[in-house]
Amino acid sequence: MTISARAYELADKVEAFVRAVVIPYERDPRRDHHGAPMDELVQEMRAKAREAGVLTPHILPDGTHLTQRETAVVLIRSGLSPLGPLACNTNAPDEGNMYLLGHVGSPALKDRFLKQMVEGRARSAFLMTEPADWGGAGSDPSMMKTTCHRDGNEWVINGRKSFITGFAGAKVGIVMAKADEGACMFLVDLPDPAITIDYVPNTIDSSMPGGHATLTIENLRVSPEQMLGEAGEGFKYAQVRLSPARLSHCMRWLGACIRAQEIASDYACRRQAFGKALIDHEGVGFMLAENRIELRQAELMIDWCAAVLDTGSLGTEESSMAKVAVSEALMRIADRCVQVMGGTGVTDQTIVEQVFREIRAFRIYDGPTEVHKWSLAKKIKREWKHAQGLA
Template identity: 80%
Template structure:
C-alpha cells in the first residue's frame, strides 16, 4: 500500500502543486481537493490507513503509509491522510457509537467531507491554548440537548467543513469543570466565523479560523463518549495525531532533500558542482542523518502506541525531536539552494514554512519539554522518597 501511495503522489499529485485553485490565503480549495480524491479513489489509495472493515492499520504500518503520502504537501489531502481529518477519524472510530460512526465517520472515511476539531481558544480571552484546563467554552444540559457557548481559535479547516468535534467545559453540577465532546453538523448558524488570519503555512483547506459559538444546541445523543471525560478523549486523539504530523512532514522533508540534492549536483560555482563544496555537501549529509533519526524516532513511538499505551510522554518526545530536526532539514535545503530556495519555483520554500508552523501546533516545543521535565521530576521523587521535598 505504501508503494502504491508513493507512486500515486509522485505521478498524479505532484503535477497539482502548480494548480492555481487556491484561496486568498494560498491554501488549496475544496474543488482542488475533491478533484485529486477522484483520482485517489480510482487508484485505490483513498484513506489507505483504514481498512475496508473500518479497522485502522497499526501505528507502525500507518507510519510507512503516511510518510509516503507526505512526499507532496498535497499528498495527505489527496489520499485523505491529512490533518485534522486523520486524527478526527481516529477519535470517532475509537469513541463513537455505531450510529455516530455511520453519520459522522462514514463521510470522512469516504473522503466526501472534511472536519474540524474545536478545542483551542483565544489567548486574549484567557481560554484554552496549550493548557486545555483553561477552557472557557461551556456546555450545559437543557432537556435532551446541550447548549454550548464560547469562542475558539486556530480551528483548522472550519470553513467548508461538514463535521465538527466541539470541546467544552461542563457547567452542570454533576460534571462541572469536566470537558465534554460533541459531534455537530457544519455549517451551523450558531457557529459564527469571526476571522481567518493569513498564516505562515498554507497547506490545509479552510485556514485556521477564530469563531464564536452562540447558544449552539446539540442533541444529547451527539455527545462523543461520556460527559466529563473529554480530556481523556483528547489524549486518545492527540498522542497519535502528533505522531501522524511527524510522519507526513518527514515525507515532505524527504522530498525537499531530493530537490536540494538534484540542485546541488547540477549547479556549478567556483569551478565545481555545489555538492563538492564542503559547506553544501555537509548540509546534505547532515540532512541524511537527521532523516534517519526522525524515521527511527517515529518507529519507536509508533511501537509504544501499538503496545497499548497512550504514549503521551513518547509522543511529546517525538514531536520535539522530529519537528526540530525537520526544521533544520528544511532550512538546510533552502540555504543551499540560495535564491531559488526562497521562491515558489519548487516546494522547498513551502516545506520550510509548513515545518515552521509545525513546531507550534499540537503543542510547541517548549510546552512538551516542560511536560517532560515535570515527568522527570516525578520519576525522581518516586525513586528518592527520602529526599523529595
C-alpha cells in the same frame, strides 16, 4: 509487532500515486487568497485517489486501522507532496478526527459522521483551542472557558474558539466544552448558524484548506446522542486523539522533507560554482549529508514511538519526545535545503520554501516544543521525588 507486506505494498502504491498524479497539481492555481488548496481541487484529487485505490489508505475496508508502525510507512509516502495528504485523505485534522471517532464513537456517530469522512466526502474540524485575548485554553486545556449545559433534552454550548484548522468548508465538527461534570465532546454537522467565523487570519503555513479560523459559538443546541463518549471524559478522549495525531504530523512532514532533500540534492548536483558542482563544495555537501543523517534519525524516532502506541499505551511521553525531536530536526533539514538552493530556495519555483514554512508552523501546533519539554521535566521531577521517598 512487525510491519506487514500488505502495508509496504500499500505505501508503494501511495508513493507512485503522489509522484505521478499529485505532484503535477502543485502548480494548480485553484488556491484561496491565503494560498491553500480550494475544495474543488481537493475533491478532484480525491476522485483520482479513489480510482487508484489509495484514498484513506490507513483505514481498511472493514473499518479497522493499520497499526501505527504500518500507518507510518504509508503516511510518510503520502507526505512527499504538501498536497499528498489532502489527496489521499491522510491529512490533519481529518486523520486524527477519524482515529478518535473510530476508537470512541458509537455506531450511530460512526454512521452519521465518520463514514463520510472515511469516504473522503467531508472535511472536519476539531474545536478545542480558544482565543488568548479571551483568556481561553491554548496549551493549557484546563483554562477552557467554552461551556455546555443541559437544557431539557438538549445540550447548549456557548463560547469561542481559535486556530480551528479547516473550519471553513468543513462538514463535521468535534466541539470541546466544559460542563459541571468536566470536559465534554460533541459531534456537530457543519455549517451551523450557531457557529460563526469571526475571522480567518493569514498564517505562515498554507497547506490546509479552510485556514485556521477564530469562531464564536452562541447557543449551539445538540442532542445527547451527539456527545462523544461520556460527559466529563473529554480530556481523556483528547489524549486518545492527540498522541497519535502528533505522531502522524511527524510522519507527513518527514515525507515532505524527504522530497525537499531530493530537490536540494538535485540542485546541488546540477548547479556549478567556482569550477565544480555545488555538492563538491564541503559547505554544501556536508549540509546534505547532515540532512540524510537527521532524516534517518527522524524515521527511527517515529517508528519507536509508533511501536509504543501499538502496545496499547497512550504513549503521551513518547509522542511528546517524538514531536520535539522530529519537528526540530525537520526544521533544520528544511532550513538547510533552502540554504543549499540559495535564491532559488526562497522562491515558489519548488516546494522547498513551502516546506520550510509548514515545518516552522509544525513546531507550534499540537503543542509547541517548550510545552512538551516542560511536561517531560515535570515527569522527571516526579520520578525523582518518588525515588527519594518524597512523593
